[in-house]
């Protein structure tokens with residue numbers, strides 16, 4: 001099975017704790033050991049938001065702010081590469097072709113951001129579509145997609161299962177400025193919808209949850225399924 005894992009910066013490197021990065025690298029290694037082909041995309045997290053906040057106060061425009069974010073995602077990608085100990089290409093891929101070539105060589109491609117106006121959520125969705133992945137996993141800081149931001153709204157209810165177009169409709173009204181917070185960004189949702197990519201959004205703070213979702217189809221987050229899919233998501237990956 002071929003899987004693309006998007007690891008949010010808030011999950012991988014909230015405080016630059018080496019053990020946390022090593023834990024996520026170990027999960028990738030376990031998946032590779034189970035004959036999965038894995039691509040990883042790493043986000044910028046709180047560090048990116050701090051740079052973006054400071055640069056915004058200094059008068060930088062949105063594209064310039066996105067460039068700060070991209071640089072931080074690529075530094076975080078280098079952390080994962082360092083922890084993967086030779087399993088990955090030596091530096092973050094700059095584009096999908098480079099990542100696809102790494103995958104064909106048997107390496108784990110690791111990407112950060114690639115261009116302004118989006119987030120690494122979209123990078124992960126595009127990489128998954130480009131390499132024709134069987135599964136796309138968003139390992140984020142909340143356990144799936146909710147009816148409202150679960151960090152601020154105690155009434156927020158989780159969606160167990162959504163179609164790609166339902167995901168697009170939910171995400172569309174959310175803010176799109178640099179450093180904006182949403183379970184996945186709008187471009188990612190649109191790519192997931194058009195590619196009919198099987199997608200899981202889950203709490204990835206514990207990397208074993210990523211392993212369980214990929215290897216056994218077990219998770220408590222949100223499944224995004226193709227339109228008209230009646231298959232039991234639990235049976236997908238067996």
Ligand SMILES: Nc1ncnc2c1ncn2[C@@H]1O[C@H](COP(=O)(O)OP(=O)(O)O)[C@@H](O)[C@H]1O
Nearest residue numbers: 008009010140141145146148149151181182183
């Ligand atoms: N409707 C929603 N469902 C789920 N999460 C949401 C929603 N609206 C906003 N969020 C926020 O999106 C955030 C997930 O994205 P983010 O903080 O960028 O994490 P990551 O670093 O994993 O990408 C969560 O902190 C959550 O508070």
Ligand SMILES: O=c1ccn([C@@H]2O[C@H](COP(=O)(O)OP(=O)(O)O)[C@@H](O)[C@H]2O)c(=O)[nH]1
Nearest residue numbers: 009043044045066069113114115119120179
């Ligand atoms: O292809 C990309 C990826 C990231 N970013 C910028 O980098 C920030 C941090 O990336 P992301 O949101 O993916 O990280 P996360 O907060 O999800 O860890 C984003 O808000 C964007 O401003 C971008 O412009 N293009």
